[in-house]
Amino acid sequence: MVEIDPWGVEDIEDYTRLFEEFGISPFKELLSRIEKPHPYMRRGIIVGHRGYEEVLRAMRERSKFAVMSGFMPSGRIHLGGKMVMDEIIWHQRMGGDAFACIADMESHSVRGVSWKECREIGLNDYIVSLVALGFDPEKGHIYFQSENKKLQDLAFELGTEANFSEISAIYGFSGDVSISHMTSVLVQNADILQPQLLEYGGPKPVVIPVGVDQDPHIRLTRDIASRMRMWEVEKDRNKNQNLSIRISLKEGRDRGLNTTPGAAVQEMLKRMKEKGYQDIREYDMHLNVYYTPSSLTESYIQGVEEIVKEFEMEHGGYGFVLPAATYHRFMQGLTGGKMSSSIPESYIALTEPPEEAARKVKLAKTGGRVTVEEQKRLGGLPGECTVYELMMSHLIEEDDHVKEIFEECKSGKRICKSCKSEAAELMFSFIKRHQEERERAKEVLKKHELYKQWFR
Numbered sequence: 538m539v540e541i542d543p544w545g546v547e548d549i550e551d552y553t554r555l556f557e558e559f560g561i562s563p564f565k566e567l568l569s570r571i572e573k574p575h576p577y578m579r580r581g582i583i584v585g586h587r588g589y590e591e592v593l594r595a596m597r598e599r600s601k602f603a604v605m606s607g608f609m610p611s612g613r614i615h616l617g618g619k620m621v622m623d624e625i626i627w628h629q630r631m632g633g634d635a636f637a638c639i640a641d642m643e644s645h646s647v648r649g650v651s652w653k654e655c656r657e658i659g660l661n662d663y664i665v666s667l668v669a670l671g672f673d674p675e676k677g678h679i680y681f682q683s684e685n686k687k688l689q690d691l692a693f694e695l696g697t698e699a700n701f702s703e704i705s706a707i708y709g710f711s712g713d714v715s716i717s718h719m720t721s722v723l724v725q726n727a728d729i730l731q732p733q734l735l736e737y738g739g740p741k742p743v744v745i746p747v748g749v750d751q752d753p754h755i756r757l758t759r760d761i762a763s764r765m766r767m768w769e770v771e772k773d774r775n776k777n778q779n780l781s782i783r784i785s786l787k788e789g790r791d792r793g794l795n796t797t798p799g800a801a802v803q804e805m806l807k808r809m810k811e812k813g814y815q816d817i818r819e820y821d822m823h824l825n826v827y828y829t830p831s832s833l834t835e836s837y838i839q840g841v842e843e844i845v846k847e848f849e850m851e852h853g854g855y856g857f858v859l860p861a862a863t864y865h866r867f868m869q870g871l872t873g874g875k876m877s878s879s880i881p882e883s884y885i886a887l888t889e890p891p892e893e894a895a896r897k898v899k900l901a902k903t904g905g906r907v908t909v910e911e912q913k914r915l916g917g918l919p920g921e922c923t924v925y926e927l928m929m930s931h932l933i934e935e936d937d938h939v940k941e942i943f944e945e946c947k948s949g950k951r952i953c954k955s956c957k958s959e960a961a962e963l964m965f966s967f968i969k970r971h972q973e974e975r976e977r978a979k980e981v982l983k984k985h986e987l988y989k990q991w992f993r
């Protein structure tokens with residue numbers, strides 16, 4: 538039996554299975570290492586991660602890191618999209634270089650949305666709300682895929698390391714999928730890796746906040762990023778239990794080299810020695826060093842990786858660090874089941890009239906019992922209640938207040954009618970305030986050197 542707490546979910550077992558199957562790590566294990574975690578982190582809304590330790594380390598050491606995520610402009614911006622925006626903004630405030638992509642190439646090729654509509658929805662719904670929620674456009678980067686030539690070039694280059702069968706197997710593509718649709722997958726891989734290009738400061742940890750359904754994109758991008766590397770740094774343990782690091786030039790990825798592979802290995806060896814790594818030796822076209830388990834430290838390995846990356850970039854490589862991801866839970870649709878853009882009652886758009894948003898809350902599916910008497914006796918089921926989810930995810934800042942609602946609901950002290958009225962009022966105020974912020978955001982964007990062209 539899975540314990541349900543104020544931040545718990547009824548479908549936690551599904552997520553646990555997902556983690557075991559795909560190797561996603563539970564996020565809560567990292568929580569104590571984060572100075573001021575976002576409420577989504579504290580409340581278990583972000584359930585998992587892949588490789589987020591590197592991002593945390595960069596945050597702690599005040600070194601470079603980035604955050605990026607994308608929005609497909611095919612429907613109105615709703616509370617599900619807001620979750621991704623909140624996560625980008627939090628990482629930007631924590632010092633990350635922030636990237637927000639309007640995935641218009643994906644929307645056009647996959648959903649058939651016209652370029653004109655992509656532009657209008659992307660700009661008026663997504664970008665304006667992003668800035669209204671707190672994204673700093675001065676420090677961050679907002680772009681449309683279709684306008685970004687560097688991104689498209691990178692996608693083309695990444696395509697040299699991905700093939701038709703692999704992409705088809707991951708996404709379930711059959712022979713009738715258009716080439717543009719397939720290409721849009723590579724453009725998304727490029728979106729994820731773009732923050733590591735030289736013009737954005739080169740290789741660094743990058744986190745991609747996404748819903749758990751987006752994990753195939755993350756895994757594919759990590760695979761491609763690794764294949765794009767010129768050098769491989771492998772850690773191994775031999776039969777005497779000694780650890781070794783093996784640094785080798787990857788076959789087929791030495792095409793940018795302006796020297797022969799043999800000379801490259803020699804040059805790498807020289808650099809390692811110059812930087813103090815005296816014990817590294819050359820063995821048959823690769824470099825190697827053996828250590829006892831206690832003497833090989835993380836900082837030693839990081840130092841080696843830094844030298845390798847530096848060399849790689851001087852020779853036309855990318856030196857990509859594997860991108861990290863955080864995974865948040867899906868929000869339930871207000872009518873029960875999934876949130877769907879084809880069912881307006883199932884979601885709340887950030888641009889809809891506040892009265893309408895409040896009305897939807899009052900009609901939303903709850904975890905209440907059939908009668909008031911039964912609810913007082915048995916208590917409600919907040920883990921199954923979309924109104925509770927709205928309050929926990931978007932409407933209430935103080936943890937104690939959310940806990941109180943949870944306890945009152947479970948004990949039968951709280952009744953759905955008044956609870957929904959409270960949530961509807963909070964939603965009304967939130968949407969109204971957000972729309973006022975949107976007006977201010979429009980003015981900021983219209984005056985901004987980089988973004989004002991979109992408003993002509």
Ligand code: SF4
Pocket residue numbers: 903904905917918919922923924925942946947951952953954956957
């Ligand atoms: S009392 Fe509130 S939290 Fe509990 S089930 Fe009803 S609406 Fe949901």
